[in-house]
Amino acid sequence: MRRISILSLLLVAACAPVAPPRPASAAPPVALASSPVERGKALVEARCSACHAVGTSGDSPVSPAPPFRTLGQRYPVANLQEAFAEGISTGHPKMPEIVLEAQQVNDLIAYLESLQPAAKKN
Template sequence: MNCLAPALLAVGVLWSTSSQALDAEQRRAEALLQQMCAQCHAVGRSGTSPNELAPPFRNLGENKLYDPDFLQRLQDGYSSIHRFMPTARFGRDDAEGVVSYLRAIQELRKPK
């Protein structure tokens, strides 16, 4: 049994990290968002946004990411209601990657 414990531990670690690993499309989208958005937003799974008015991308919430129009808005030119955010426009493949990446990094909401 003592020989089996390290193997089970290794399998558990690999299992838990593989579910959090990003695929190639998501890594490409993360790099794109770092280039286009990180001046104001926290783009990854941790960190604070450089601009306190810009929400971290990991906290966008399901309502936006699962909105059927969000993908199209990314392609048409997504802009915010505030005047300082530049319009971001993505090709279809990049927009799909961005949505996939954003879904992958969302923090679970704590129950109230």
């Protein structure tokens, strides 16, 4: 009987799901990123970068999609917080509706603000 119990235990252990090790160079999961700016960056890289330029340089992969670093030229970035909280939807069919949780909105705004060029001093 003891032999069957040990064999059963080994079989269960062998079949238990094991997460593959994460490479040391891999970015931490969004929830574990240490700052709002880092979490916002991870969010936009995952959800927005297919269409928008989300960094400090480069063109958007989809030409009508504005680079995120230029949003401050069109709107005060902080004013976008309410729009993101309510869900962004646009009139063109290719842009998906964007729905974010409150913390994601805060992280997104922090990242967008970090991208905007510093105000020019006179």
